[in-house]
Amino acid sequence: MSRSYRIRxxxxxxxxxxxxxxxxxxxxxxELQAAYTAQAGSPASPDRGQALFTTHHGREWSCSSCxxxxxxxxxxxxxxxxxxxxxxxxxxxxxxxxxxxxxxxFRRNCNDVLGRECTAxxxxxxxxxxxxxxx
Amino acid sequence: MMMTLRTVTCRVLLAFTVLLGxxxxxxxxxDQRATHLPPLPKxxxxxxxxxxxxxxxxxxxxxxxxxIDNLPRHFGTDASLDAASVKExxxxxxxxAGTYKRVRAAPPEDRITxxxxxxRKHDEVPAAAWKRPGVKSPANCSACHxxxxxxxxxxxxxRIPR
Numbered sequence: 402m403s404r405s406y407r408i409r410x411x412x413x414x415x416x417x418x419x420x421x422x423x424x425x426x427x428x429x430x431x432e433l434q435a436a437y438t439a440q441a442g443s444p445a446s447p448d449r450g451q452a453l454f455t456t457h458h459g460r461e462w463s464c465s466s467c468x469x470x471x472x473x474x475x476x477x478x479x480x481x482x483x484x485x486x487x488x489x490x491x492x493x494x495x496x497x498x499x500x501x502x503x504x505x506x507f508r509r510n511c512n513d514v515l516g517r518e519c520t521a522x523x524x525x526x527x528x529x530x531x532x533x534x535x536x
Numbered sequence: 537m538m539m540t541l542r543t544v545t546c547r548v549l550l551a552f553t554v555l556l557g558x559x560x561x562x563x564x565x566x567d568q569r570a571t572h573l574p575p576l577p578k579x580x581x582x583x584x585x586x587x588x589x590x591x592x593x594x595x596x597x598x599x600x601x602x603x604i605d606n607l608p609r610h611f612g613t614d615a616s617l618d619a620a621s622v623k624e625x626x627x628x629x630x631x632x633a634g635t636y637k638r639v640r641a642a643p644p645e646d647r648i649t650x651x652x653x654x655x656r657k658h659d660e661v662p663a664a665a666w667k668r669p670g671v672k673s674p675a676n677c678s679a680c681h682x683x684x685x686x687x688x689x690x691x692x693x694x695r696i697p698r
Binding site: 461477478480481482483485505508509510512513 | 585586587588608611612613614615616617618670671672673675676678679
């Protein structure tokens, strides 16, 4: 890896991080995905996103435990039973419309499902899969 | 003359109804009044995403304080929030917490559902009913109390799913 490439790449990651932190209010799902992808430095994969979402990662819950395996309709909280509105943005305009809210839920829920925060690449993967789900 | 009499009768009836209604609210248990408190928008937004907006009056202040101090480990889930939100919620929850007799003692694990008053109020509910798919957990108030989200836990509106 050449030095200039590395510099360019870390600059791009820095820029993406700044972009994400500035998107504290309204943002489109496509913009959020672009920011996560830029931060990851590699293209998003919907297939990887679906796999991450639907499988267990050594813990009690997967993402699907609350959101359903196909989050195009309401799920229900695995602990409390409270209905959770559809997650795929094409089915619920409130989803991935706010960068701060998106970051908050990724932080909490990745911690519950994986026992750690998700990487930018993982967030880009999941969001890219959710964006493939259309009515 | 008949009209006037009818109007008077109507007014008396109306006044009586209003009196009955307000009397019901004024003389209800302390917990009834506490449950009708409109939730802080932040509370509804942050806490009621995952569960019913439990009325603050159902736990004593020290329970709320412990819960709010431990949001990253909230009954097995990460419910962490930014510092400003934590501060706002903490102030509102402790200010509106239950201080009347039956809520004064912190329940085991700071769970509303382990409070003595909760167990007493639900002692007619068969153990199996809590496990039904439509209920899942005693924490799922709205499974049976359809108006729970609005703070209405009146037992006359209870419908236990089959």
